[in-house]
Amino acid sequence: MKLIRKLMSLKNAEKIVYEHLYKYLSENKKIKEINIIEALNKISAEDIKSPIDLPYFNKAAMDGYAVKAEDTFGASETNPIILNLVETDEIFSGEAKKIFTGDELPKNADAVVMKEFCNEVDDFVEIYKGVHPNENVSRIGEDVKKGDVVLKKGDVINPYHLNMLASLGIKKIKVYDLSFGIIPTGDELISLDEINNIEKDINKLKGKIINSNSYMLYGLVKNLGFDAKIYDAVEDNKEKLKKAIKTALNENDAVLITGGTSVSERDITIETVKEMGDVIVHGVNIRPGKPFGFGIVDDKLIFMLSGYPVASAVQFELFIQRFFMKRKKIKIPLKRNIASELGRVDFVRVRVDKEVEPIRITGSGVISSLIKSDGYILIPENVEGYEKGELVDVYLL
Template structure:
């Protein structure tokens, strides 16, 4: 039974602190090639400028810019082609080539004509024109990837360019346990039978597995545990041996059939149960054998919201934009509301409500968090939207 609701901020602080204490020992050093889509466990500082030499940004000729002043089609300037460039000389270069130390510009080949070791130039270039300067891309000491940032193919390119061969990532495994007599495994699901028996597919486990994979972690679905406390306890103990974290879905609300909280209390302890958010109020966090168990709702939307607020947002920060609201939104003081929205020139709250309306998750591409001290927002008000 939920005796007292915890505020969202207090719950977030408790959950994140607990995750912090655990994941610091779950860091793995991996080769760059294995780091794609993983979450970085370290801040990486550039160990050198990039580029670390001045290089040609175009195909053409490296020159001393002052030698080209006044050049035009009616008044070409002639330079001698040479590998050792000084005043009156030029060197042929291709994009990415280092340019000689005493040159300061590259003239594009389209504005030149080469003949018999000489180069006719028809255009003036200025110092640093068509040159990628030392440190133009990255300066030594710049942060090139933050802790808790997803590693993209572009990070891989940047890190490799600086001869960084390895990176620290969070290496975690999540076990997923669904509870409830009303559930049917997807493998055995048949719509006619489901309609006749009034059962529902265990779709939450697949959603949660996909969300875990999207974070770059490993997941394992343990199937369905019927409404039997002892069976649930045995499954939790099995999953704890094989995973770092456990996620349960279902069995967190008030009621005799909701046994997850009771089972965890008998195995360990409940850190919190019940958060003043909508949807997702019956979220809980337990601890058994020094491992965390996230208690998520059996309702798909509530489960997705709980995962977003208390797991995803610990590891990765959502990008956000500030846009005008297209219609007014009401909220209740003391509660944080998670509002699903569509984003275009403004923010359109999705009118579908409820903790089990799956289409609202498919249709939304962002969300608003209405703080507990705000009774809502007026149409036209600028609001922060987190992008999914």
């Protein structure tokens, strides 16, 4: 009888997988430099420091007149102060220069009086309202200082980052670059292509399930900014599986196999990979997601995921997603108690509002729980559960 005899702790399993991922990325230089616009939603492989101060000069934040602020102190509607209009790049006490939003301030000017409070008369301007130093001015480095980190290694590049990078004159950026082959396994799988009208075809589905994990894994890989390729489903047959793995390994950096990782007689994935290379992790003390395997074949990475949708989603999250991308973590009070077993990490799908509500589920195959959740809690091994009202860490999806 095949058994996952000793379950590895999540911490150890993550450490092993992450070390191999890191090693693979570095040794194979799986990083490419691309134009920033192509980097949207990809993962930065470098810290980006600002090469300059932004703004790079003191500039007007309003249309009006650049002045030395002290010249305007005390100005009011009944008692305007009159300054000489100049057009030079430098002003002196008693002078003002007409300026538009975004223009560089002339030397010595330290404030802008909004045009609404000014009146131009010949070569003079009447100032009806005093300004303090820096008023209506965007100062050098106010937004970003030279050397500030504006994007960190591991950040997903979003539209706002693109704005920042362009503003700093940064045209190219290094991102992680990987390709994943996805191999679904299991005699019970039927292809979506074979279904024309599911209500009429429902009898085709007796004892079968539609190969749906491939679509999810494809989406998860794509959303990390990586290439994904789905291969045809493979029966529970070692030779056929070996052939599929070989093809996928040739064409990709890593392979995701879904199905056949548990201990049933039909579960041949782990054994098959063992015969082709090394299985380094098999069985992790988490729920759901226990039957996870990780191995190396031909120096490439093989992730063996459960055939259950939720379990495979959890495994992808813990062993791949979280390596590349930090999830936003917030603290919110629990809506009701959650129990957990000591010695095991529980991955609890939740809905977040003003409280965190664990989603009631009955099995690791319940796909609707994935769709309903917008975050998750990880209950550590040494915690028996949390009580209603407790502030818990929620990772947002």
